[in-house]
Amino acid sequence: MSLDLQPEQQQPEHSYLNREHLTQQIIDAGRFLYGKGWSPATSSNYSARLADDKALLTVSGRHKGELGFNDVLATDLDGNSLEEGKKPSAETLLHTQLYKWRKEIGAVLHTHSVGATVLTRLTEGDSLQFEDYELQKAFSGVVTHQSVVTVPIFDNDQDIERLASKVRPWLEAHPDCVGYLIRGHGLYTWGAQMSDALRQIEAFEFLFECELRVRALQKN
Ligand SMILES: CSC[C@@H](O)[C@@H](O)C(=O)COP(=O)(O)O
Numbered sequence: 065m066s067l068d069l070q071p072e073q074q075q076p077e078h079s080y081l082n083r084e085h086l087t088q089q090i091i092d093a094g095r096f097l098y099g100k101g102w103s104p105a106t107s108s109n110y111s112a113r114l115a116d117d118k119a120l121l122t123v124s125g126r127h128k129g130e131l132g133f134n135d136v137l138a139t140d141l142d143g144n145s146l147e148e149g150k151k152p153s154a155e156t157l158l159h160t161q162l163y164k165w166r167k168e169i170g171a172v173l174h175t176h177s178v179g180a181t182v183l184t185r186l187t188e189g190d191s192l193q194f195e196d197y198e199l200q201k202a203f204s205g206v207v208t209h210q211s212v213v214t215v216p217i218f219d220n221d222q223d224i225e226r227l228a229s230k231v232r233p234w235l236e237a238h239p240d241c242v243g244y245l246i247r248g249h250g251l252y253t254w255g256a257q258m259s260d261a262l263r264q265i266e267a268f269e270f271l272f273e274c275e276l277r278v279r280a281l282q283k284n
């Protein structure tokens with residue numbers, strides 16, 4: 065099943081996978097994304113929706129290629145930890161605001177690839193536009209290369225509440241948004257299930273690489 069981002073369309077209620085299954089998906093995602101070089105050092109954070117009003121998030125500061133069953137915790141959708149002794153990701157609010165925004169979102173991934181970092185540093189404007197790439201169809205709701213996928217770029221901020229407050233109005237105004245970038249920092253994308261979010265990460269990375277190569281060749 066893929067995420068249908070048409071706002072007017074009623075979504076069926078989620079039937080949630082159990083915590084063990086979701087934890088395994090997060091662990092597997094970390095191994096894959098670290099292996100690809102998109103989650104270096106202890107960067108990145110991942111989550112899955114645990115219930116209508118709860119998320120399962122990575123614990124802050126963990127190596128994402130070596131996650132274990134104890135490296136996740138439950139939070140409410142205001143970003144409060146529901147488990148004593150475990151500190152949720154520093155960027156928890158960026159995940160939970162997505163679960164509040166669209167009830168059909170079941171997984172959120174944040175990565176720190178070289179491509180996302182370099183491209184956002186090279187781009188002076190506040191968004192990237194992808195057009196005429198066949199791979200745009202890997203994004204939920206996109207059915208043709210003859211479309212424009214706009215990806216906003218927000219300036220980085222160590223104050224995550226302030227950053228979240230800048231992202232929120234964009235999301236409200238763009239219900240078909242498939243991901244966003246933070247300058248010099250990384251990518252956030254999501255999906256109905258973990259597999260959808262992973263597919264979108266791969267599509268974004270392919271497009272970032274294409275864009276960087278095209279720009280480099282155009283310079284010469
Ligand atoms: C290793 S620096 C990266 C962090 O500052 C942050 O951006 C990040 O992605 C991971 O933070 P975390 O608190 O582990 O979820």
Ligand SMILES: [Zn+2]
Pocket residue numbers: 107108109155174176249250
């Ligand atoms: Zn980060």
